[in-house]
Amino acid sequence: DTEVTQTPKHLVMGMTNKKSLKCEQHMGHRAMYWYKQKAKKPPELMFVYSYEKLSINESVPSRFSPECPNSSLLNLHLHALQPEDSALYLCASSHPLRGPIDYGYTFGSGTRLTVV
Amino acid sequence: GQQVMQIPQYQHVQEGEDFTTYCNSSTTLSNIQWYKQRPGGHPVFLIQLVKSGEVKKQKRLTFQFGEAKKNSSLHITATQTTDVGTYFCAGMGSGNTPLVFGKGTRLSVIA
Numbered sequence: 001d002t003e004v005t006q007t008p009k010h011l012v013m014g015m016t017n018k019k020s021l022k023c024e025q026h027m028g029h030r031a032m033y034w035y036k037q038k039a040k041k042p043p044e045l046m047f048v049y050s051y052e053k054l055s056i057n058e059s060v061p062s063r064f065s066p067e068c069p070n071s072s073l074l075n076l077h078l079h080a081l082q083p084e085d086s087a088l089y090l091c092a093s094s095h096p097l098r099g100p101i102d103y104g105y106t107f108g109s110g111t112r113l114t115v116v
Numbered sequence: 117g118q119q120v121m122q123i124p125q126y127q128h129v130q131e132g133e134d135f136t137t138y139c140n141s142s143t144t145l146s147n148i149q150w151y152k153q154r155p156g157g158h159p160v161f162l163i164q165l166v167k168s169g170e171v172k173k174q175k176r177l178t179f180q181f182g183e184a185k186k187n188s189s190l191h192i193t194a195t196q197t198t199d200v201g202t203y204f205c206a207g208m209g210s211g212n213t214p215l216v217f218g219k220g221t222r223l224s225v226i227a
Contacts, residue, residue, distance in 0.1 A: 040222075041219070042217035042218065042220050043204075043217055044217075045215075056214060090159070104149050104151075104163075104164055105161060105206075105215065106161065107158045107159045107160070107161075109157070110158050
């Protein structure tokens with residue numbers, strides 16, 4: 001299995017809703033990432049998990065809450081989002097953060113989130 | 117912090133013409149990676165360059181890493197309509213910091 005699977009593919013939520021994005025990989029990668037991508041912009045790093053521990057939080061607002069239940073799963077819990085949070089949310093995985101990465105990041109197809 | 121600049125932002129070419137995108141980092145990189153994102157798709161890893169002065173080829177694509185490990189380029193020979201998309205470079209600094217993406221170059225190919 002050489003894929004990162006993200007669900008749902010599309011999500012529309014109100015500003016008072018609570019929802020979760022899910023990400024799964026079975027490549028044995030031990031580093032997992034959440035990126036946010038606005039239209040016509042590059043992916044912007046949000047969180048990094050290394051060996052199931054949060055290692056980097058790029059000053060993301062607390063309305064985004066990541067969780068890594070095990071080495072294959074990564075969740076992003078959403079609460080009280082704003083319309084400007086509408087974007088494509090990408091999950092990625094890679095080999096552990098030691099030395100040069102051999103094979104790059106594998107991205108999921110993303111969740112296209114619209115906050116109304 | 118580390119910044120990665122990429123030019124041009126857009127490039128429109130006739131099918132069969134060549135295309136080049138350039139990437140420049142404010143700091144020395146441990147490696148640089150290139151990704152392609154098709155319209156409506158997600159970034160797909162193309163290649164990683166690690167060594168100073170490294171050149172790698174994938175069919176019509178040629179990737180170079182500068183001697184100082186601060187710049188890189190992607191050259192596509194004889195573009196095809198299947199090359200359409202946004203090409204991102206992404207640099208990794210020392211200390212295993214996560215990738216920093218350039219702004220990308222959006223390539224349009226006119227048949």
